[in-house]
Amino acid sequence: MTSAEIKAAIDSQYPGTIVEREDLADHQVELKGDQWLDMATFLKNDPNLSFDQLECLTGVDTGEDGPLETRYNLHSMEHRHKIEVVISHDRENPKVASIEQLWRIGDWFERETYDMYGIVYEGHRDMRRILCPDDWEGWPLRKDYEGQESYHGIVVPKMKEEDGWE
Amino acid sequence: MTVDMLMDWFATIGDFPILSFLLAVVISGVPLFLVMALNAMVAVYVERKVSAFMMDRIGPMGQGPGLHAGKWGLLQTAADAVKLLVKEDTIPETSDKLLFKMAPFIIFIGAFLGLAAVPFSSVLQVADFNVGVFYIIAVGSIGVIGIVMAGWASNNKWSLYGAMRSAAQIISYEIPAGLSIIIPIMMAGTMNLQEMIHFQEGNVWGILPNWIIFNNPFTFIAFFIFFISAVAETNRTPFDIPEAESELVAGWMTEYSGFRWAVFFLSEYANMLVVSGLAVAGFLGGWQSPIPGMFDTGAWGLFWFMSKLIFLIFVMMWFRWTFPRLRVDQLMHVCWKVFIPIAMFNIFGVGIWKLIFG
Amino acid sequence: MGVVKGDQMILNIGPQHPSTHGVLRLEVMTDGEIVSEIRPHLGYLHRCFEKHSENVTYEQVIPFTDRCDYLAAMNSNFGYVVAMEELMEIKVPERVDYIRIIMGELNRIASHLLALGVYGLDIGAFTPFLYMLRDRERILDMFEYTCGARLLYNYMWVGGVSHDLPKDFEKICIGFLDYFEPQIEEYNNLLTYNKIFVERTADVGVIPADVAVSYGVTGPNLRGSGVKWDVRKDEPYSIYDRFEFDVPVGDGHFGTLGDCFDRYWVRMLEIKESVKILRQALKDIPGGDVHQMLPKKIRPPKGSVYRRTESPRGDLGYYIMSDGTPTPYRVKMRSPAFTALSVLDEVSRGWMISDVIAILGSLDIVLGEIDR
Incomplete structure (x- = not known):
């Protein structure tokens, strides 16, 4: 199926969930986050769509005041078609349903995005940091991230604009 | 002697x-x-x-x-x-220090005692027991106590795993090894190694030396069972499960360093010497020359014994650099379900053979 | 009264351990030798690749990609430049495509050789490792001859490659292939058909196809489970659609479909396919320039792209987001080893500690890429 057909299929099943956005390309679609788990189940199990592979899960920070986003690249091994789903989160309280039990790789992908952006995936059975240490503070890939002064007594070097590394 | x-x-x-x-x-x-x-x-x-x-x-x-x-x-x-x-001799803080220090020497004693009964030639043998074979098998088992001590005292999980695997392996493989070495005892009618070697004088069918391995088909099989079990008892590849470095780091030797570790190493090679010596004496004619009646006087005995010994040790090295490693359960499978039945059958076969042809 | 169970013991494999292929810590719950659960702890090698990328220009990201999958740095570069060119919608000169494929396939052979050799080492066979490393060395020599580096190349640039092929490279490469092809049979005789090796790997750590897809396992690991999926064939990038080659899949050669042996065997067969591609590429390579005229500071148009390519470990994807400035807004690397490692817990349950090492080795992970 083409991206337009996939979007139409989503729209007919869950009317009004597609958010219109100018800056997204054809293969991308923004969905509202409140029904995400149901929609993801539909995307995976519908025989015409059957997105059985979660290729990639990317967190994006759209800027200082903008929302956070999670982008799911879905792919179907059976039909060999793909779609990119974008879901926006409130910056102060970012959360969305976890798809960890649908696509098992979502487990680690969501942990990674949680680690980097602080997006909480509700229903995830093991929501811990994965790459950073468990007691790391802050969400490193957010655009407004300020590094820690020190970590367990180790001074964290900061980059200065002109002088390079301190 | x-x-x-x-x-x-x-x-x-x-x-x-x-x-x-x-x-x-x-x-x-x-x-x-x-x-x-x-x-x-x-x-x-x-x-x-x-x-x-x-x-x-x-x-x-x-x-x-x-x-x-x-x-x-x-x-x-x-x-x-x-x-x-x-090198610094490190002893872990939380180890059982007395056992930790003692373990290498117990393993060493086991290997060293075994060496005493190895007949290097008709005169070069430290102690000529009337129960030589039995003695070597018996003192060979002392080492496993040292291994378990080392593994337990190190207070390290890898060491413990290595020691447990090693204990299970050595005790298991002693059975096929023991059952196979019974066959030379049956053939020669003695446990004395010198007498056993004297039994292997002369030749069979005019071409082959009268070694026990060539005596009949059962002894031929028994030699291989004994040798493979011996390799397993010395913890060498493909049976190096107790010290498998890709799994258990170094097994029961993980916490040892310096001289204590060197003692382990010394014992390992001495063990190879002892089990190969037993195989040579029991199956390959000991210090007898491969060409009956030629080159069998004086120092030739030592030469032949050492040649056979070195060949067997070389085969062990050959194994090590050729084979991958078995898994614990596969190792036990080979021992209990393959070697022991065959070894039992061998004893039976040799008995029948002796009854008919002996 | 319930069933009497032996107390569980927690065993830490790593971070310093001979068989974790890097700095990985596995928290293994064991009952005796039997493993009941594995919790991998990652991040010991985390170097903030994605954060770094947001602070350097697009070209400066390339050396960082080298350091992610350091065993197949050419393929890491390749994935990034392919994604960048898709984002910028440019086409590179034909010679560049050929050179990239030659380098990518050579690096695939080198990476697979190391994977297979180290796998032998995990199982306990020392000798094949040295034989494979000997031949890998010759590939590294060719890389050194081409771009001066043996491990981290920074060879493929957006719109071109850093150096043209050196004099007589084609001849040297053909010479290597003629020497190398018979060696594959030698590896098989040394390791593959060894009874003990087969005993250790066949039927062990079976990944069923649906589990593999769900866990995002890709590359030789997925093909070992019998799924015919190869990005080079199914979503061709660069000029892979011009070459004739097969996609080997596992067939349960000595045991169950999707066991450790199948994953090993698929890699061995892939080496042969790479040789096939290399021979075709070396025959057809056209002349020409290897640099595309690009401005000094690349400014891709606003937008985002997700492009995956076939690295020796599987689907290597780059999600690149541009806001029109010379520095990337977001670079995300979807690393194949990351997804492959996530399946370890599922397939290792109920196996022994020795098998965990065998399964981990068969997944062929590179920690540099997992932790980024």
Whole structure:
């Protein structure tokens, strides 16, 4: 199926969930986050769509005041078609349903995005940091991230604009 | 035999039974220790070179006459030994210190005692027991106590795993090894190693030497079962599960360093010597010449014995650099479900054979 | 009264351990030798690749990609430049495509050789490792001849490659292939058909196809489970659609479909396919320039792209987001080893500690890429 057909299929099943956005390309679609788990189940199990592979899960920070986003690249091994789903989160309280039990790789992908952006995936059975240490503070890939002064007594070097590394 | 000869000789000087016994033991024990150390030195060097040639490498080249220009790296083991001796002897804080310190020496004693009964030639044998075979098998089992001690005392999970695996493996493989070595005992009708070797004089069918391995089909199979079990008992690849470095880091040796570790190494190579010696004496005619009636006087005995011994040790090295490692359950499977039934059947077969042809 | 169970023991494999292929810590719950659960702890090698990328220009990201999958750095570069060119919608000169494929396939052989050799080492066979490393060395020599580096190349640039092929490279490469092809049979005789090796790997750690897809396992690991999926064939990038080659899949050669042996065997067969591609590429390579005229500072148009390519470990994807400035807004690397490692817990349950090492080795992970 083409991206337009996939979007139409989503729209007919869950009317009004597609958010219109100018800056997204054809293969991308923004969905509202409140029904995400149901929609993801539909995307995976519908025989015409059957997105059985979660290729990639990317967190994006759209800027200082903008929302956070999670982008799911879905792919179907059976039909060999793909779609990119974008879901926006409130910056102060970012959360969305976890798809960890649908696509098992979502487990680690969501942990990674949680680690980097602080997006909480509700229903995830093991929501811990994965790459950073468990007691790391802050969400490193957010655009407004300020590094820690020190970590367990180790001074964290900061980059200065002109002088390079301190 | 050496001990007995020395004691007889002391008896001609005067009547001090205890003193002469102690003297005789020390006089024959010191060269034995030297043999053990020399064996380890040579075997480590040979192992390095053999592995290197098998792997398309050149092996140690630097150390040796004219250091760093030496062609063969002959002093590599000496350099290793010096390194091990000057290394810090680390003892983990939480270990059981007494057991930790004792373990290497118990393993060493096990290997060393076994060496005493190995018949290097018709005269070169420290102690000629009437139960030589039984003795070697018995003292060989002492080592496993040391291994379990080392594994337990280290207070390290890898060591514990290694020790448990090792204990299970050595105890299991002693059964097929023991059942197979019964066959030379049945054939020769003695447990005395010298008498067993004397039994293997002459030839069969005019061409082959009258070694027990060539005596009948059952003994032929028994030799291989014994040898493979012996490899397993010395914890070498493909049975090096207790110290499998890709799984258990170094097994029960993980926490040891320096000299204590060197003692383990020494014992491992001495064990190889002992089990190969037993295989040679029991199945391959001991110090008998392969061409009956030729080259079998005086020092030739030592030469033939050592040649056979070195060949078997080389085969063990060959195994090590060729085979992957078995898994614990597969190892036990081979032992309990394959070797022991065959070994049992062998005993039965040899009995029938002796009844009909003997 | 319930069933009497032996107390569980927690065993830490790593971070310093001979078989974790890097700095990985596995928290293994064991009952004796039997493993009941594995919790991998990652991040010991985390170097903030994605954060770094947001602070450097697009070209400066390339050396960072080298350091992610350091065993197949050419393929890491390749994935990034392919994604960048898709984002910028440019086409590179034909010679560049050929050179990239030659380098990518050579690096695939080198990476697979190391994977297979180290796998032998995990199982306990030392010798094959040295044989494979010997031949890998010759590939590294060719890389050194081409771009001066042996491990981290920074060879493929957006719009071109850093150096043209050196003099007589084609001849040297053909010479290597002629030497190398018979060696594959030698590896098989040394390791593959060894009874003990087969015993250790066949039927062990079976990943069923649906589990593999769900866990995002890709590359040889997925093909070992019998799924015919190869990005080079199914979503061709660069000029892979011009070459004739097969996609080997596992067939349960000695045991169950999707066991450790199948994953091993698929890699061995892939080496042969790479040789096929290399021979075709070396025959057809056209002349020409290897640099595309690009401005000094690349400014891709606003937008985002997700492009995956076939690295030796599987689907290597780059999610690149541009806001029109010379520095990337967001670079995300979807690393194949990351997804492959996530399946370890599922397939290792109920196996022994030795098998965990065998399964981990068969997944062929590179920690540099997992932790980024």
